[in-house]
Amino acid sequence: MDIRYSTGPEDFKKYTTKDVRREFLIETLFKPDEVIATYSHVDRMVAVGCMPVSEAVPLDKGIDCWKNFGTHYFLERREIGIFNVGGDGTIVADGTTYKMGPKDCLYVTMGTKEVVFASADPAHPAKYYMVSAPAHKPCQTKFISIQDANKRPCGTAELSNDRVINQFIHPDVVETCQLCMGMTALKPGSVWNSMPPHTHERRMEIYFYFEVPEDQAVFHIMGQETETRHIALHNEQAVISPSWSMHCGCGTHNYTFIWAMGGENKEFDDMDNIEIQNIK
Numbered sequence: 001m002d003i004r005y006s007t008g009p010e011d012f013k014k015y016t017t018k019d020v021r022r023e024f025l026i027e028t029l030f031k032p033d034e035v036i037a038t039y040s041h042v043d044r045m046v047a048v049g050c051m052p053v054s055e056a057v058p059l060d061k062g063i064d065c066w067k068n069f070g071t072h073y074f075l076e077r078r079e080i081g082i083f084n085v086g087g088d089g090t091i092v093a094d095g096t097t098y099k100m101g102p103k104d105c106l107y108v109t110m111g112t113k114e115v116v117f118a119s120a121d122p123a124h125p126a127k128y129y130m131v132s133a134p135a136h137k138p139c140q141t142k143f144i145s146i147q148d149a150n151k152r153p154c155g156t157a158e159l160s161n162d163r164v165i166n167q168f169i170h171p172d173v174v175e176t177c178q179l180c181m182g183m184t185a186l187k188p189g190s191v192w193n194s195m196p197p198h199t200h201e202r203r204m205e206i207y208f209y210f211e212v213p214e215d216q217a218v219f220h221i222m223g224q225e226t227e228t229r230h231i232a233l234h235n236e237q238a239v240i241s242p243s244w245s246m247h248c249g250c251g252t253h254n255y256t257f258i259w260a261m262g263g264e265n266k267e268f269d270d271m272d273n274i275e276i277q278n279i280k
């Protein structure tokens with residue numbers, strides 16, 4: 001498990017490109033039949049990737065739960081939101097099988113002992129991107145398709161940010177302890193996400209970018225509004241955003257991203273908006 005400790009805004013001002021990438025970038029999430037996990041000490045969120053190809057892969061494969069979490073199994077004191085960003089597959093959670101098509105989501109409650117990932121076709125494997133947060137009570141495990149998600153169209157083509165925010169793991173859709181997750185899809189020709197940008201001191205956030213063509217990039221912008229740094233991300237990479245950091249991005253092509261938040265509150269619109277003219 002890759003462990004990332006917390007970084008403060010004062011320290012961040014001195015960071016080189018290498019430092020920024022080491023602290024905040026999650027470069028690789030998918031390797032055949034492996035579970036790749038990054039534990040962030042920002043709100044104790046864990047970002048995980050799993051691409052089962054030739055076998056069914058359990059969530060805790062290669063993870064020492066006692067050493068990392070001090071629990072007997074991964075979800076003993078955690079909840080998790082799982083999105084399939086690859087081909088068809090299945091997830092078995094404590095004996096119940098969920099068929100997972102592209103862009104389907106499964107919220108799995110705290111207390112679930114076994115979660116196992118599989119692909120329908122090894123030539124087009126499923127790719128499960130997931131984020132887990134500490135939890136204090138069991139909720140209901142729930143399958144959520146993109147049709148079930150709250151749709152929040154926003155932006156305009158003129159501002160190159162015409163997009164739809166799909167709120168999957170959101171208080172209006174499913175009860176959770178603290179996890180909120182969704183998927184924002186940019187229309188062709190639109191490249192800016194989360195502009196004007198914001199912070200939310202009450203929650204941290206992780207952005208996972210996908211559907212970025214192999215020869216293109218997203219320049220994700222982070223830091224305090226008067227001390228911004230960019231971090232170049234390529235397809236299927238994620239970036240950790242501490243609560244003090246603004247977060248937005250501009251692609252060289254349109255793309256889709258999954259955002260995940262955890263912290264004190266679950267109010268999606270409780271953002272501290274930043275005026276574009278104040279950004280340095």
Ligand SMILES: O=C(O)C(=O)C[C@H](O)C(=O)CO
Pocket residue numbers: 163165182184193194195200205247259268271
């Ligand atoms: O494109 C957007 O705007 C977003 O998707 C914003 C994220 O959902 C977010 O940062 C929520 O706090």
Ligand SMILES: [Zn+2]
Pocket residue numbers: 198199200205247
């Ligand atoms: Zn945000």
